[in-house]
Amino acid sequence: MKKKDIFLLLSVIGAAVIILSVFAIFRVFGDGDTVTVSIDGEILTELPLNEDTEYRIESDSGYNLLVIKDGKAYISEASCPDKICVKTGAADEITSIVCLPNKVVVSIEKD
Amino acid sequence: MKKQRILGIISLICCICAVLPSCAVLKKRYSETYLDYFDTVTSFTVYGVTEKKSDAANKLLKDELEKYHRLFDIYNTYNGIANIKTINDNAGISPVAVDKELIEFLEYSVYVYGFTSGYVNIAMGSVLSIWHSFREKAVNEPENAELPNIADLRKADLHTDINNIVINKEKSEVYIKDVKTSIDVGAVAKGYAAQRIADKLTDEGYGNFVLSLGGNIVTRGKKENRASWQAAIEDPTDTSKTLCSLSLTDKALVTSGSYQRYYTVNGERYHHIINPRTLMPENEYLSVSVICEDSALADVLSTALFNMPIEDGAKLVSETDGAEAMWVSTSGEKIYSEKFESYIVS
Numbered sequence: 001m002k003k004k005d006i007f008l009l010l011s012v013i014g015a016a017v018i019i020l021s022v023f024a025i026f027r028v029f030g031d032g033d034t035v036t037v038s039i040d041g042e043i044l045t046e047l048p049l050n051e052d053t054e055y056r057i058e059s060d061s062g063y064n065l066l067v068i069k070d071g072k073a074y075i076s077e078a079s080c081p082d083k084i085c086v087k088t089g090a091a092d093e094i095t096s097i098v099c100l101p102n103k104v105v106v107s108i109e110k111d
Numbered sequence: 112m113k114k115q116r117i118l119g120i121i122s123l124i125c126c127i128c129a130v131l132p133s134c135a136v137l138k139k140r141y142s143e144t145y146l147d148y149f150d151t152v153t154s155f156t157v158y159g160v161t162e163k164k165s166d167a168a169n170k171l172l173k174d175e176l177e178k179y180h181r182l183f184d185i186y187n188t189y190n191g192i193a194n195i196k197t198i199n200d201n202a203g204i205s206p207v208a209v210d211k212e213l214i215e216f217l218e219y220s221v222y223v224y225g226f227t228s229g230y231v232n233i234a235m236g237s238v239l240s241i242w243h244s245f246r247e248k249a250v251n252e253p254e255n256a257e258l259p260n261i262a263d264l265r266k267a268d269l270h271t272d273i274n275n276i277v278i279n280k281e282k283s284e285v286y287i288k289d290v291k292t293s294i295d296v297g298a299v300a301k302g303y304a305a306q307r308i309a310d311k312l313t314d315e316g317y318g319n320f321v322l323s324l325g326g327n328i329v330t331r332g333k334k335e336n337r338a339s340w341q342a343a344i345e346d347p348t349d350t351s352k353t354l355c356s357l358s359l360t361d362k363a364l365v366t367s368g369s370y371q372r373y374y375t376v377n378g379e380r381y382h383h384i385i386n387p388r389t390l391m392p393e394n395e396y397l398s399v400s401v402i403c404e405d406s407a408l409a410d411v412l413s414t415a416l417f418n419m420p421i422e423d424g425a426k427l428v429s430e431t432d433g434a435e436a437m438w439v440s441t442s443g444e445k446i447y448s449e450k451f452e453s454y455i456v457s
């Protein structure tokens with residue numbers, strides 16, 4: 001009887017481990033980080049961080065040029081007077097790029 | 112017996128699989144950014160709550176941000192609210208009945224005048240509004256950027272006596288005696304609001320969050336894996352880089368800096384932190400960061416230290432319980448108060 005109990009216990013643990021591994025694997029094999037662009041709180045678009053591209057963000061008050069290159073997302077050009085968004089450099093999981101006059105937020109979401 | 116066993120095993124597996132992912136859901140963090148308050152960026156990250164609770168936290172935060180934004184506004188009035196602009200509009204005319212919260216805030220601001228030997232003076236509106244209009248003009252027409260006339264600044268300075276602000280606590284009224292005096296709360300408002308809002312969130316049961324109200328950072332509790340919240344200080348000479356990261360538990364961090372809000376005349380920068388003694392922006396430092404338990408005090412100190420001679424500033428910090436500071440001079444040199452470096456993690 002003892003052997004059977006141990007066997008059952010191990011099977012239960014084994015099954016749980018397999019199911020959890022499935023969850024973990026799906027995360028590891030995910031799509032990669034996402035660059036989220038929003039204007040005035042509304043999401044405009046989501047772009048993959050691992051695909052180089054240039055995206056012109058048009059807002060009511062002007063524009064911001066978003067560049068995604070070599071796994072970095074930054075604003076290269078903007079219509080705002082202060083260019084704080086340009087000077088911020090690349091966004092990462094803790095630092096978002098904000099252009100207050102154009103109400104633009106560029107943030108990185110980890111997969 | 113076999114059937115029971117099988118059923119038992121299946122239920123156990125189901126329980127484990129149900130519980131573990133829910134744990135993952137619970138230990139999540141939710142972040143939001145707000146662009147409509149205090150003419151700056153507010154960001155908020157709350158940890159260790161469900162999505163529903165984080166929505167409630169953000170609703171509370173948004174309401175509180177709007178409340179203080181309107182109460183401390185010196186440029187707009189709002190239906191049904193007597194705010195700072197209302198008081199300013201009635202200078203030399205009549206007392207204004209205001210909410211108890213505004214009385215408390217103004218009393219705090221008057222106290223702060225003495226505490227900083229006048230380096231933080233909310234009665235400086237007449238001088239600051241001149242600088243504000245010249246800066247606004249320069250932002251819209253950089254080719255026509257000009258400096259205000261020092262004689263005009265000195266004339267305006269005749270109306271910056273803190274005693275011109277008369278606070279009647281019992282009647283909950285504020286009266287500005289001098290028609291040319293106006294209140295400008297830029298040096299205190301964000302830090303004070305951040306503190307009040309953080310306390311409100313804590314009262315409502317949110318124990319783990321980081322709030323940044325235009326760079327006035329308040330941390331409460333911890334984040335994932337019981338780790339401390341961390342905040343980085345921007346390099347004022349290159350804002351794509353950071354000077355250091357600080358580990359902060361139940362502390363506030365405020366930085367006053369000259370490198371964002373400024374305008375240029377003949378190649379020289381003129382920023383927004385005006386020295387009450389010289390009536391000009393000073394260029395001794397690029398930024399001053401203060402760590403303190405209270406965000407209002409941190410905001411006040413960072414503004415005061417920006418203009419105070421370093422010996423006086425260092426003395427004020429050492430006399431203030433729990434306060435630490437870092438000055439970044441124009442040459443890039445970093446000066447620390449006694450225990451500031453103990454917060455640095457990288």
